[in-house]
Amino acid sequence: IPTYEECKNTAAWLLDQQPFRPLLGIVCGSGLGGLADLLKDQKVMSYSEIPHFPQSTVQGHAGKLVFGSLKGTPCVCMQGRFHLYEGHHIQKITFPMKIFKLMGVETVILTNAAGGLNQEYNVGDIMIIKDHINLPGFAGINPLMGPNDERFGLRFPAMSDAYDRELQQLAEKVAIDLGYKEFIRRGVYCTLTGPSFETIAECRMLSMIGADAVGMSTVHEVIAARHCGMRVFAFSLITNQAVMDYDTDMKATHDEVLQTGKDRAHQLEALVATMVPLIKQSKTH
Numbered sequence: 386i387p388t389y390e391e392c393k394n395t396a397a398w399l400l401d402q403q404p405f406r407p408l409l410g411i412v413c414g415s416g417l418g419g420l421a422d423l424l425k426d427q428k429v430m431s432y433s434e435i436p437h438f439p440q441s442t443v444q445g446h447a448g449k450l451v452f453g454s455l456k457g458t459p460c461v462c463m464q465g466r467f468h469l470y471e472g473h474h475i476q477k478i479t480f481p482m483k484i485f486k487l488m489g490v491e492t493v494i495l496t497n498a499a500g501g502l503n504q505e506y507n508v509g510d511i512m513i514i515k516d517h518i519n520l521p522g523f524a525g526i527n528p529l530m531g532p533n534d535e536r537f538g539l540r541f542p543a544m545s546d547a548y549d550r551e552l553q554q555l556a557e558k559v560a561i562d563l564g565y566k567e568f569i570r571r572g573v574y575c576t577l578t579g580p581s582f583e584t585i586a587e588c589r590m591l592s593m594i595g596a597d598a599v600g601m602s603t604v605h606e607v608i609a610a611r612h613c614g615m616r617v618f619a620f621s622l623i624t625n626q627a628v629m630d631y632d633t634d635m636k637a638t639h640d641e642v643l644q645t646g647k648d649r650a651h652q653l654e655a656l657v658a659t660m661v662p663l664i665k666q667s668k669t670h
């Protein structure tokens with residue numbers, strides 16, 4: 386488990402290596418690493434060269450930290466995130482959020498690939514996350530377990546306002562302006578640990594408890610980011626339909642997940658590129 390001092394060291398090391406003082410952090414979901422291409426004057430670092438950073442092990446997660454400028458906003462982008470199923474300790478999964486905070490990041494945009502549970506959703510839909518269900522949390526898996534370091538945040542942080550409502554509205558407006566009305570959604574994301582995809586009975590249960598999409602990430606990062614006071618906006622790309630019916634041969638595959646990411650890359654990039662300059666930061670840069 387990284388200590389506060391180790392987090393400080395990593396943040397200082399990263400600031401030392403390159404000229405950007407990022408105000409915005411972006412996390413790329415499976416197959417969505419192309420978002421990093423939005424950044425200009427890039428300075429790219431491999432996770433393997435960054436002190437205390439875990440390594441990416443999943444196809445579609447390059448394992449690179451990219452600094453750069455997006456229409457004037459200094460950004461840091463994780464091209465590759467960490468998942469519980471890779472065997473990382475939960476506090477390693479959220480370590481980059483602490484590093485973001487210590488580098489001065491104010492707002493985090495997280496993205497993921499998810500299965501659509503809501504029967505009205507189609508593959509290729511972009512779902513603005515309005516809330517989450519931390520199902521592993523029900524079984525005692527929460528990134529804030531263990532001693533609390535007050536330098537990051539409160540022992541008992543609220544999560545009822547985890548997903549910034551102003552940013553949700555902004556994203557919806559931008560999406561409509563870009564002509565995405567037909568495939569922009571707003572819904573509840575539920576995380577599971579993976580790596581197995583869900584059974585039919587599990588998908589039915591998740592839908593009944595109020596989830597619109599299911600994935601294997603994001604929630605832990607969001608909890609950590611909110612704990613240390615960053616604003617959070619997140620969206621899911623619905624890469625596949627969750628299988629809800631015994632009368633079908635349909636099944637989830639990582640290949641389909643990556644393919645849908647490729648197919649929608651252009652629209653996702655336009656959404657983020659249009660949104661970012663409209664996000665007010667408290668610091669000037």
Ligand SMILES: O=P(O)(O)O[C@@H]1C[C@H](O)[C@@H](CO)O1
Nearest residue numbers: 414415497498601602639642
């Ligand atoms: O990092 P994300 O949540 O986008 O990745 C999802 C969950 C699994 O890692 C993978 C399954 O295809 O996609």
Ligand SMILES: Nc1nc2[nH]cnc2c(=O)[nH]1
Nearest residue numbers: 498499500599600601637
């Ligand atoms: N758990 C889960 N994660 C996903 N990531 C992309 N699609 C899915 C899915 O159907 N289920």
